[in-house]
Amino acid sequence: MPVLWQQLYASRAEGMRASDIREILKVTAQPEVISLAGGLPAPELFPIDEYRRAFEWVLEADGASALQYGPSEGYRPLREFLAQRLSGFGMRCTADDVLITNGSQQALDLMGKLFLDPGDQIVVERPTYLGALQAFNQYQPRYAVVGMDDDGMCVDDLEHTLTREDRIKFIYAIPTFQNPTGRSMSLQRRRRLVELASKYGVPIVEDDPYGELRYEGEHLPTLKALDTTGCVIYLGTFSKILAPGLRLGWIVAAPEALEAFLHGKQPTDLHTGMAQQMATYEVCKNGFVDGQVERIKAFYKERRDVMLRALEEHFPSDAHFTRPAGGLFVWAELPRTVDTRALLIDAVRDKVAFVPGQGFHPDNTGTNTMRLNFSNVPPDQLREGVRRLGHAIQRRLDTASESRVGI
């Protein structure tokens, strides 16, 4: 008899269907489409020469180590570099506190793997990062949703959630330049969030891929920097400050938790590749990252400004959008009559793409919301893309008001 694949899959396979992100990456591959969809960094800024020299050096100097199996914890000099750099941002740690992962996506998967039995709960912001929901969904959790405003997660509602809900395993938060909204949590709320987590003994998973990319305003401490009890698990990545294509991220956590993540990573892939870790260490070791971050910030700030001006010009006046002080994304809320999934079909016909916001809502709300990326689109295309999108929205609104008149 033939293999009846569907009947063999584990129940978790339900949560592992085709992904919006992946479908989007396909649309963005068509060169004629102006894509405000992906979350891709601008390749113009990639340190290509630095990586070329770094790989050359690594293979010249210690090719055998670069091509051999390595430790599951990661390449020690890279862990040391990260510990030193993070300590400089107020997150005091040593190399022993750092685990290297295949991008922070693997770290998200490890959070699910380690903490979640089916039916366990995660506290998440609404909206929150789609890729995190996809990682967690593999482990069949429930979500305890906490709303956001312009100061980030409404932490005042959190204590109610922590006391009322059962089986909460961790709080997942992106406090700085959040994906998808671009919002940042205020300092007061950060303090309160860490305080509540410590009070109730609930870990916080702080996802911080964009924290260094601030275009204005004052640096805010990470949750990890405010953490005095070890309750914060900090996730970082090289994807937005160097390049995503090598898949390198890291976890900083209390020793007991880090050891458990290590035991979760090891059967998954033994370890993260050595050559890419060693080359990245070579790129980083002499202070290159700081200058690189400055170049990225100047470059993306211009694009953010262009996008915000274009939104003011072309979006209807009753649309709301965020004005992020950093990161890669602007978040827009359209009038309630506009379903952004339907709008996307119009938009792609007009050769512009974005991400409908519903997928970022674990409770399937947000049908009138959308995420717009500005990091990977040149200014003139940003203007043109937003213009096309504004027209598509206006057509939807006109149709909606006509059908109301018709009734």
Next chain:
Amino acid sequence: MPVLWQQLYASRAEGMRASDIREILKVTAQPEVISLAGGLPAPELFPIDEYRRAFEWVLEADGASALQYGPSEGYRPLREFLAQRLSGFGMRCTADDVLITNGSQQALDLMGKLFLDPGDQIVVERPTYLGALQAFNQYQPRYAVVGMDDDGMCVDDLEHTLTREDRIKFIYAIPTFQNPTGRSMSLQRRRRLVELASKYGVPIVEDDPYGELRYEGEHLPTLKALDTTGCVIYLGTFSKILAPGLRLGWIVAAPEALEAFLHGKQPTDLHTGMAQQMATYEVCKNGFVDGQVERIKAFYKERRDVMLRALEEHFPSDAHFTRPAGGLFVWAELPRTVDTRALLIDAVRDKVAFVPGQGFHPDNTGTNTMRLNFSNVPPDQLREGVRRLGHAIQRRLDTASESRVGI
């Protein structure tokens, strides 16, 4: 209150404890120990210059793609190369049938993730690869164990297992130069295994990291090459034919299953790193691998021969050991009185290491067995390592017979 980590972990965390493999990798790092323990390829053979030139070329020619996010399926030219090469070995497939993974360890993890609910069963050979058991254990399966002899899995016992046992999700087999035993399944049994899998609609996961490393005898077709119904999921890796340090493997499977693996991989790490895939394609594309495999075979054959001669000389006459026609490992069975976990403590004191065999037995038998690696040890050290081990065994046997006399 402090975070009580242990109380937050999912029930699967029980199956994710400290690993023998990882502890072994630590012992092997001490230069004064002769390690017959790991499964590491010989670094003398790594194509370091080829990789140096390949990374240079890739970053020169298309650095932006090498450092950007890429498709979850893998780098298409590498998938095309693999499809062509595997087709040459009788496994007819196209690039669309190939999914790139972070080593075949990630493929093993994906098998567990996709197929296993707690309590589901996997048919495995006894003994079988420790790293596979560790990957599967994360998903809390039961094991239906089938014995082996010098012709590999005792396939005659398999039909009984397939009809008697419930909830069998797949058969895991390493038919060629098995880890840990070095044994290969006979052609007749291969045919019978694929036949039974097709008859009962049970997938076979064929793990084939060593298949190309044959030192004598005739090439045998893989299970995948004998598969006419699409029931075989084939796992391959570059770890043993080029180098393990970049973490690159692949899955070939029926389209429906491959799509499910893709949806399992994507939330885990988005995709495998681009630079390492592109560089590996550059190393491979002009026929380099075939010559490289010939070099590896000549090199490892000598080491295998040295180890077998040393075993004949230094091991007690009532110890049995396999004479593998390929791969990296010899498997030894000692007299029943010798517990190889206890022996390892003596051995490390004598500066020689091996892997006790019990961990390869899902039913915790095999206390008198051991795995010996010959690929990563120069001939004179192989001789000396086996000599030391033989002495340690003899001391154990002498003690055992003395205590019997004492009684």
